[in-house]
Amino acid sequence: MSEHHKETFITKYIFSQDHKMIAKQFLITGMLMAVIGMIMSALFRLQLANPGQSFAILEMLLGKWAPGGVLDPSMYLALVTMHGTILVFWVLTAGLSGTFANLLIPLQIGARDMASGFLNMLSYWFFFLATIVLLWSLFVETGPASAGWTIYPPLSALPQAIPGSGMGMTLWLISIALFVVGGLLGSLNYVVTILNLRTKGMSMQRLPLTIWAILLTAILVVLSFPVLLSAALLLIMDRSFGTSFYLSDIIINGEVLHNVGGSPILFEHLFWFLGHPEVYIILLPALGLVSEIIAVNSRKPIFGYKAMVGALIAIAFLSFIVWGHHMFMTGMNPFLGSVFTFTTLLIAIPSAIKVFNYLATLWKGNIRFTPAMLFAIALVSTFITGGLTGLILGDSALDINVHDTYFVVGHFHIVMGLSAIFGMFAGVYHWFPRMYGRMMNKNFGYIHFWGTFISAYGVFFPMHFLGLAGLPRRYYTNSAFPMFDGLADINSVITFFALSGAVFQLIFLFNFFYSIFKGTKSVQNPWRSNTLEWTAPIERMHGNWPGEIPHVYRWPYDYSKPGADEDFVPQTEPLKEGEQEH
């Protein structure tokens, strides 16, 4: 198919319909946004640890938003909001899923490309437009959106309530609407491709766990993102066309508003109906990537494949009926709170199964510590650490006192932020040879990992203590309350690790871009892996395989199988006579 059409620069690198190129576009855009989001967090961490102190760099970067080098409180909220928005949606949703769903679906299931290359291209370009609009919002006069990434109205609906709810919020909403369209186009395509374009022999029971995780993620996106879109549209109506979906009985700046009958709680329900599945939209692909990486590098089959798939399905299903645990303190009926506590705590069961199965996979393995494997094990660690505190936050009675405190910030950064970003790093190190035909430098990978792992826990673990001391999140400074005076030391520790963590990411960026052009050439199957992507030629070609697509005869986890010649048996290898599948 592909040999006959000519590729120009534009069709190859810009409006490409090749899934491998689109994956790279998502990855590079995601990395760019990650750098911006990280710089934002470094800026506000700097001020949090040193309240009132002047920093030349703040004034240099933020201008009028940091007069005299001291961060303006409204800019602080804007930075927190944009950091959250960028990391949750741009980096860990589009950057993570967009990259690895695009790269791995066709290659691992044995397809020439996505079901619709054109939709796939559109999905990236909608995302790109959303990125442009979001970045534009950083430069408007009243500043970017600043009502928190959850943009609860009325704060987000009324420009009088906070400067960021002016033009910045309008652009935020337009940007998110574009983002949702892109996400839906991509995800529909992923689901259709996985269900319809598997090569001969690739039954659902032989799918790598990466693909299972991506499939469930895509289903979550398709079912939940439209709800965010409608919530955003109603908010746009309230903001610009005088409706009252979310507004009622409000006086702001002495002005009595006409809005009657709406409810901000309605917005919270709609938002979290997306928002909670979103957590798993971020986490599941990371778990999928890491399942593959841990098996390959332990040289062992993933333990309990069926239970792993079952746990993924259970988590995906439960994620739709737990959104109320973000709203225990909204005044909802206590009985409803009980129901959400029950469903929320149930998620611990499939999560525990996954942790035990990862541990069992490592047990008696022959572990090869690639940088990807280091990050994969770190994901299991953060999944344990952060997952367990979920038992406190998901329990409505305990949530009364830790709701919206730094305990929550610590919890979700560890269980969702760190786990997903570690999964993403693991994925980049592992599949870099598949993307660029070259290897990333191993030693720089090691330094990057240890610096990141130590810094990450140094930043987020102490936050639990801030939360248990009663410190609310999104406070510009905690110097307004004498009861928090003692916490300054903890804040300094956190900021120290945050800045050191940022420095280690420079090593990664350097390694990544250096290796694209100068890295040592990769061999066909550098990790001695079973999955199909390593049978495709290293040279990028449209259609993935010259000639026929390989057939599949076994599951992807025949590592160190007794009786085999080597410690791996690719999926394309037919079963020997008398060999059991597993």
Next chain:
Amino acid sequence: MINILIAIVVFLIIVTLVQTLRVSELLSEINNTDVNEITDEDNNTQGKLYLVVGFLFLGFVIWQMVYWNHFLLPPASSVHGEIIDGLMSFTMNLILVAFFILSLLLFYYAFKYRGKKTNTAYFYSHNNKLEIMWTIIPTIVLSGVIVYGLQTWNKAMNPDTSNSKVIEVYSKQFDWTARYSGDDNTLGKANYKLVQGRNQLGVDLSDESAQDDIVVREVHLVKDEPVLLKFRSQDVIHSAYLPHFRVQMNCVPGMTTQFAFIPTKTTIEMRETEGEDFDYILLCNKICGVAHYNMQMKFVVETKEEHDIWLAQQKTLKNTLTLK
């Protein structure tokens, strides 16, 4: 000048990185090895590092628990808060045990099973008995957590409020106001359209039960007497957070929310353990605008006698606002 220096330093760091990479690549070329191949030596170093850093992390956790423990909130000063504290320490102990066991296993396995070219992994794809066991055990433990949690939740959220003193807590950017319901223990009706001049809470002054209402900027509670707080908001969502009482409830424009509790320790009693400058504080715990970080109101818990003296000094609405 400083910017030029920074630029030079960054440039030098990049040059150093490139050169380090080139040197390691050239070295491996000379030795005819692949610079990025994972050797047994790598596995050995990284496996050991995982154990060491893992232990350092767990040590750091213990260090924090010891040295930062005094930052944590003191024991609850309310009846339901004590029950919540009980659930909290039960859950916390449970997750700490699970955390230490699972983390230790993870770091130990990473170290113990670090690979060697000559070793072979053990082909072990599943074990139904084992998997059923580690599904059932968490299920049983969780059932306990859920039942205990729901019982606590129901006790905290559904108290008997027939004898509670009703006080309204009113929020707006960026301060709090309170309204006592007076002798009739009934709050006068209020409507946001009536907010005007000195009638900051929009109380309907034609309502009979509004006459004895008292508006204050500081809340005084009586020790061991139940109180029912009713929350309203004028503009955006705020959240009334009283960490020492284990009380939190959102204040939502357009609706009234509530939280009932019984304070158990006076401010003076608390000062004996928490220091001379201790005060109960109401904080805003839902992002509400630029000065969100400084939206507070003092709460005082005192004896009945002290409280009556204080209350007698406050003026009722009838006396402060001109009635029609």
